[in-house]
Amino acid sequence: xxxxxxxxxxxxxxxxxxxxxxxxxxxxxxxxxxxxxxxxxxxxxxxxxxxxxxxxxxxxxxxxxxxxxxxxxxxxxxxxxxxxxxxxxxxxxxxxxxxxxxxxxxxxxxxxxxxxxxxxxxxxxxxxxxxxxxxxxxxxxxxxxxxxxxxxxxxxxxxxxxxx
Amino acid sequence: xxxxxxxxxxxxxxxxxxxxxxxxxxxxxxxxxxxxxxxxxxxxxxxxxxxxxxxxxxxxxxxxxxxxxxxxxxxxxxxxxxxxxxxxxxxxxxxxxxxxxxxxxxxxxxxxxxxxxxxxxxxxxxxxxxxxxxxxxxxxxxxxxxxxxxxxxxxxxxxxxxxxxxxxxxxxxxxxxxxxxxxxxxxxxxxxxxxxxxxxxxxxxxxxxxxxxxxxxxxxxxxxxxxxxxxxxxxxxxxxxxxxxxxxxxxxxxxxxxxxxxxxxxxxxxxxxxxxxxxxxxxxxxxxxxxxxxxxxxxxxxxxxxxxxxxxxxxxxxxxxxxxxxxxxxxxxxxxxxxxxxxxxxxxxxxxxxxxxxxxxxxxxxxxxxxxxxxxxxxxxxxxxxxxxxxxxxxxxxxxxxxxxxxxxxxxxxxxxxxxxxxxxxxxxxxxxxxxxxxxxxxxxxxxxxxxxxxxxxxxxxxxxxxxxxxxxxxxxxxxxxxxxxxxxxxxxxxxxxxxxxxxxxxxxxxxxxxxxxxxxxxxxxxxxxxxxxxxxxxxxxxxxxxxxxxxxxxxxxxxxxxxxxxxxxxxxxxxxxxxxxxxxxxxxxxxxxxxxxxxxxxxxxxx
Numbered sequence: 001x002x003x004x005x006x007x008x009x010x011x012x013x014x015x016x017x018x019x020x021x022x023x024x025x026x027x028x029x030x031x032x033x034x035x036x037x038x039x040x041x042x043x044x045x046x047x048x049x050x051x052x053x054x055x056x057x058x059x060x061x062x063x064x065x066x067x068x069x070x071x072x073x074x075x076x077x078x079x080x081x082x083x084x085x086x087x088x089x090x091x092x093x094x095x096x097x098x099x100x101x102x103x104x105x106x107x108x109x110x111x112x113x114x115x116x117x118x119x120x121x122x123x124x125x126x127x128x129x130x131x132x133x134x135x136x137x138x139x140x141x142x143x144x145x146x147x148x149x150x151x152x153x154x155x156x157x158x159x160x161x162x163x164x
Numbered sequence: 165x166x167x168x169x170x171x172x173x174x175x176x177x178x179x180x181x182x183x184x185x186x187x188x189x190x191x192x193x194x195x196x197x198x199x200x201x202x203x204x205x206x207x208x209x210x211x212x213x214x215x216x217x218x219x220x221x222x223x224x225x226x227x228x229x230x231x232x233x234x235x236x237x238x239x240x241x242x243x244x245x246x247x248x249x250x251x252x253x254x255x256x257x258x259x260x261x262x263x264x265x266x267x268x269x270x271x272x273x274x275x276x277x278x279x280x281x282x283x284x285x286x287x288x289x290x291x292x293x294x295x296x297x298x299x300x301x302x303x304x305x306x307x308x309x310x311x312x313x314x315x316x317x318x319x320x321x322x323x324x325x326x327x328x329x330x331x332x333x334x335x336x337x338x339x340x341x342x343x344x345x346x347x348x349x350x351x352x353x354x355x356x357x358x359x360x361x362x363x364x365x366x367x368x369x370x371x372x373x374x375x376x377x378x379x380x381x382x383x384x385x386x387x388x389x390x391x392x393x394x395x396x397x398x399x400x401x402x403x404x405x406x407x408x409x410x411x412x413x414x415x416x417x418x419x420x421x422x423x424x425x426x427x428x429x430x431x432x433x434x435x436x437x438x439x440x441x442x443x444x445x446x447x448x449x450x451x452x453x454x455x456x457x458x459x460x461x462x463x464x465x466x467x468x469x470x471x472x473x474x475x476x477x478x479x480x481x482x483x484x485x486x487x488x489x490x491x492x493x494x495x496x497x498x499x500x501x502x503x504x505x506x507x508x509x510x511x512x513x514x515x516x517x518x519x520x521x522x523x524x525x526x527x528x529x530x531x532x533x534x535x536x537x538x539x540x541x542x543x544x545x546x547x548x549x550x551x552x553x554x555x556x557x558x559x560x561x562x563x564x565x566x567x568x569x570x571x572x573x574x575x576x577x578x579x580x581x582x583x584x585x586x587x588x589x590x591x592x593x594x595x596x597x598x599x600x601x602x603x604x605x606x607x608x609x610x611x612x613x614x615x616x617x618x619x620x621x622x623x624x625x626x627x628x629x630x631x632x633x634x635x636x637x638x639x640x641x642x643x644x645x646x647x648x649x650x651x652x653x654x655x656x657x658x659x660x661x662x663x664x665x666x667x668x669x670x671x672x673x674x675x676x677x678x679x680x681x682x683x684x685x686x687x688x689x690x691x692x693x694x695x696x697x698x699x700x701x702x703x704x705x706x707x708x709x710x711x712x713x714x715x716x717x718x719x720x721x722x723x724x725x726x727x728x729x730x731x732x733x734x735x736x737x738x739x740x741x742x743x744x745x746x747x748x749x750x751x752x753x754x755x756x757x758x759x760x761x762x763x764x765x766x767x768x769x770x771x772x
Binding site for chain 2: 044046047048049050051055057058059060063064065066067096097098
């Protein structure tokens with residue numbers, strides 16, 4: 001009871017941010033809602049040859065062609081079945097849209113910025129350190145706060161072309 | 165004096181028509197100068213000016229009638245062979261046409277300004293007297309015109325641009341140096357033409373807020389809209405039936421059919437509208453012959469302008485943006501690139517220089533090139549000037565290759581001229597080029613060969629370009645091959661393939677065609693079903709030919725190129741993507757890229 005009260009006091013002092021939380025393998029992650037353009041079901045994906053393995057291909061998003069990245073493949077997780085829960089999160093990456101395939105999108109949560117703790121030095125997550133912006137430790141769950149822009153590093157964005 | 169015209173529609177019609185006639189007139193007149201015996205062309209010109217005269221007298225634009233009437237008279241004499249086409253006559257006629265343009269733009273602006281017509285008309289008159297041939301020599305006004313007339317017209321755009329840009333940057337624009345020592349424009353420093361005209365106004369007769377569309381395209385569009393209306397009616401009917409209690413299975417079936425048709429019609433519609441945005445680059449190119457002619461006369465140089473690929477279609481927005489940079493590049497080529505006839509002869513080249521302006525689609529880009537056979541860019545001089553002006557440091561220079569040094573000319577404030585002339589030397593032009601091209605996400609490439617000439621290549625993306633393509637299937641995946649590159653297609657049995665030095669080839673008639681299996685290049689999962697027959701699509705890039713092995717040909721389709729975005733740009737062998745009628749994305753093959761890769765360059769297009 002007291003902790004709950006405390007949290008509320010904290011919240012009022014801190015800016016609230018909204019996260020879209022999604023599941024990957026058995027863990028839960030969150031990205032800033034402002035970066036998420038939309039969440040769609042899996043459409044038919046056109047494979048693009050000679051790209052890194054985690055590029056699933058491209059899709060037609062209402063007349064715009066956008067690349068799709070498999071989060072599982074990006075983080076070297078075992079391939080998952082595409083289920084009715086599978087979603088593509090369309091993210092605005094510095095003006096360019098990109099889609100990320102995740103196991104499921106759960107909800108939009110509001111948290112105070114102070115709740116985000118710096119990521120521990122050694123993380124037991126599949127996610128690489130640099131994309132991890134923080135950890136949100138709530139009583140009933142643990143969320144990894146991702147910085148997706150770091151996911152595709154600057155080099156990679158342009159190096160796609162060079163990879164054969 | 166405001167214009168009072170009862171029939172606004174009539175006036176607008178007159179303006180549109182006249183603007184078009186005048187624009188064409190420029191081009192035709194320059195062409196006529198080159199081919200004076202072309203009676204067809206001569207008559208066409210005569211008709212145009214006659215039409216303008218007729219229409220303006222009908223609408224009561226007295227000033228316009230006066231000028232066109234005299235011009236027509238001179239043209240008539242030329243037509244009847246009483247006069248010969250000389251550069252002097254052309255100068256005067258062009259000047260008259262400019263005056264006509266100015267008057268028309270006045271009318272368009274809604275105000276008739278009293279303008280000084282007598283001077284231009286005075287220049288026309290000598291050619292109307294009986295001893296007109298002598299008049300060109302004897303009358304003092306006539307020889308004076310070549311210098312005066314082009315100056316007012318051509319030099320104008322630069323000052324006005326520099327006026328906009330120069331104050332913004334405290335560039336050392338004034339302290340300029342001659343580029344290639346020997347070419348200060350040998351122009352008579354004639355007094356500025358009396359009554360300096362607002363020539364920019366005259367240039368902008370064609371209005372970009374209105375679009376002219378091919379009637380056929382408009383008809384197609386109307387058809388599509390008609391179909392869409394039909395489908396909508398069908399949909400409403402279906403809805404009524406459904407609520408009236410028709411059974412669900414037949415509704416589902418009907419609805420499925422309907423949605424397919426609607427999706428088809430709308431995507432066609434989208435394509436049609438997209439096409440209307442596309443205009444041939446000719447719109448920009450057609451004003452260049454005139455510009456080149458005047459510049460060349462101004463600079464005392466002889467030049468042949470060759471324009472290629474003017475039918476290449478570009479998105480409106482791109483066409484609107486490339487005009488300025490191209491003018492700068494052309495001016496540059498003439499002023500800095502080409503030598504004077506005497507210099508050329510001394511260098512063992514023909515007196516007449518060549519300037520080639522070309523446009524072409526290449527992958528998902530449009531490539532516009534301006535090539536001259538002048539003396540090329542003197543990189544040493546460029547480097548020295550840049551250092552003198554403090555644009556770069558010695559260390560920077562030391563680390564630079566030829567290519568980087570060439571790029572220095574794009575720096576704002578850079579100029580190799582000691583003194584700014586009307587034509588160039590303010591150090592603004594190339595910066596304008598760079599800024600505009602950057603705005604369009606384009607690339608500029610310079611190739612320069614000392615003594616052989618230089619070439620400026622603009623590569624502009626054309627995200628909206630529409631191309632004809634051949635859809636092919638590679639083991640279940642669909643790809644699209646630009647039809648422009650396809651020479652022929654063959655159905656062959658795989659046992660007809662041969663292997664020479666590890667390279668699969670096909671003996672085709674009397675040649676040996678190297679083969680590329682798209683299935684291997686694109687790492688497509690081979691299907692279980694083995695088939696012995698396949699198709700070979702023979703594509704050509706420059707002088708090279710190669711056969712692409714595919715499983716099936718699906719047909720031909722006009723597709724709009726969509727970029728794959730920044731992250732997937734420059735994939736080797738892939739020019740872009742397109743969305744098919746069913747909404748699926750299909751990749752467009754870039755034959756040039758494929759061929760480059762097959763050369764073992766490894767780095768793909770990046771290496772180019």
